[in-house]
Amino acid sequence: MFADRANIFIKSGKGGDGHVSFRRELFVPAGGPDGGDGGKGGDIIIEVDDGINTLNEFKHKRKYCAENGEDGQKKRCHGKNGSDVIIKVPEGTIVKETNSGKVITDMSFGNRREVLLKGGNGGKGNQHYATPTMQAPKYAQPGQPSKEMNITLELKVIADVGLIGFPNVGKSTFLSSVTNAKPKIANYHFTTLNPNLGVVDLDGADGFVIADIPGLIEGASDGVGLGHEFLKHIERTKVLIHIVDAASTEGRDPINDINTINEELNKYNIDLSNKPQVIAANKVDLFYGTEEDTVITLLKEEFEPKGIKVFPISAVSHKGTKELLYYVKELLDNCKEENIVFEREYFEEQEDYSNLPFTVEVDEDGVFVVEGPRIERMLGYTNLESEKGFMFFQNFLKDNGILEELENLGINEGDTVRMYGLQFDYYK
Numbered sequence: 001m002f003a004d005r006a007n008i009f010i011k012s013g014k015g016g017d018g019h020v021s022f023r024r025e026l027f028v029p030a031g032g033p034d035g036g037d038g039g040k041g042g043d044i045i046i047e048v049d050d051g052i053n054t055l056n057e058f059k060h061k062r063k064y065c066a067e068n069g070e071d072g073q074k075k076r077c078h079g080k081n082g083s084d085v086i087i088k089v090p091e092g093t094i095v096k097e098t099n100s101g102k103v104i105t106d107m108s109f110g111n112r113r114e115v116l117l118k119g120g121n122g123g124k125g126n127q128h129y130a131t132p133t134m135q136a137p138k139y140a141q142p143g144q145p146s147k148e149m150n151i152t153l154e155l156k157v158i159a160d161v162g163l164i165g166f167p168n169v170g171k172s173t174f175l176s177s178v179t180n181a182k183p184k185i186a187n188y189h190f191t192t193l194n195p196n197l198g199v200v201d202l203d204g205a206d207g208f209v210i211a212d213i214p215g216l217i218e219g220a221s222d223g224v225g226l227g228h229e230f231l232k233h234i235e236r237t238k239v240l241i242h243i244v245d246a247a248s249t250e251g252r253d254p255i256n257d258i259n260t261i262n263e264e265l266n267k268y269n270i271d272l273s274n275k276p277q278v279i280a281a282n283k284v285d286l287f288y289g290t291e292e293d294t295v296i297t298l299l300k301e302e303f304e305p306k307g308i309k310v311f312p313i314s315a316v317s318h319k320g321t322k323e324l325l326y327y328v329k330e331l332l333d334n335c336k337e338e339n340i341v342f343e344r345e346y347f348e349e350q351e352d353y354s355n356l357p358f359t360v361e362v363d364e365d366g367v368f369v370v371e372g373p374r375i376e377r378m379l380g381y382t383n384l385e386s387e388k389g390f391m392f393f394q395n396f397l398k399d400n401g402i403l404e405e406l407e408n409l410g411i412n413e414g415d416t417v418r419m420y421g422l423q424f425d426y427y428k
Helices: 171-178 228-234 254-268 289-306 323-331 373-381 387-399 402-409
Strands: 005-011 044-048 064-065 083-089 093-097 103-107 111-119 148-155 161-164 196-202 203-213 239-245 277-282 308-310 359-362 368-371 416-419 422-425
Touching: 005 083, 005 111, 044 093, 044 103, 064 083, 103 111, 111 148, 161 171, 171 196, 171 203, 171 239, 171 323, 196 323, 203 323, 239 254, 239 323, 254 277, 254 289, 277 289, 277 323, 289 308, 308 323, 359 402, 368 373, 368 402, 387 402
Parallel strands: 005 064, 044 083, 161 203, 161 239, 239 277, 277 308, 368 416
Antiparallel strands: 005 148, 044 111, 093 103, 093 148, 196 203, 359 368, 416 422
């Protein structure tokens, strides 16, 4: 079965500890500290692989742990850095934090590679702590701890156009007749289990990508059947082709079928029901006499006043498909040029730092220096280049009393604040 959702556990590598040792050589009776630094722990990286189109691999492997950094050694030897782990996924994969369901990243539209968890930095060896008054330091810095998280991977198909409709109305046949896709076609009363993608080529116009989305049944918006697994694939598409069995070969009412599915779209996400839609009244090759005119007239009277154009087609004989595709291209050209990207909602830095200390001091140059594990950890998680990350940074300073401490020390507008190599100008 096609896998479009997977839960996995990820853990970055711990940083190696700094080493405590002293130079001991013949004829060097008072050698100084020579403990080396620990190696950095490996990162957990997610990367798009164009050769993958499902999440099947994650059914068999659910735990991904990066390598720890090695501890530092004597003679100033640096510990080896831990190896990274690269998790490869198909384009269109959404990464969420499992417990909250919040989006961490969307691996789509140019976002090809991202670090999910950074490995811990290695600790400094005792060679770094020698001072004129402390020439034989007997301590070193421990490596930073690893980070771990449960994440959920969700695949949302990327296509310009989505085919929707009840099972067995001819979606797969239509896709194979108008694109280069080769879906499996059979008289299934359940559903196509994996979305098939194909490219439509048009004479004198740019082509587009079309997807046979897994079919749905009544109650899909409540999770019945494939339910949400079906509906979430439509979210990225710009135009919907609603295929209906106009010949009622299984005795169903085509008008009722269309209304039922549109209601499911509306209940799941009203934005889906507002997407441009066109009705492909399929299987007209099975009509006798004037049946086609009667059914098509009823469909047009019902839906064209609502702005949904109806095309009688036969996916088998290709009747009407050319006119339908050029009309769909026209709808696409009139859509706003925007890619549907799921914005980041989860920030790992939104954890409790209240038990970690910090210090605020003024150095001899008048620079306000803010340090401590609370600050270092926050900066390690926060992307200050993103708007949400910088907003979190500002709120962090306020909520943790750091701004208040700065004001108590007499900071003025334009003064410089330094935090672990980063410098900021202070303004209220």
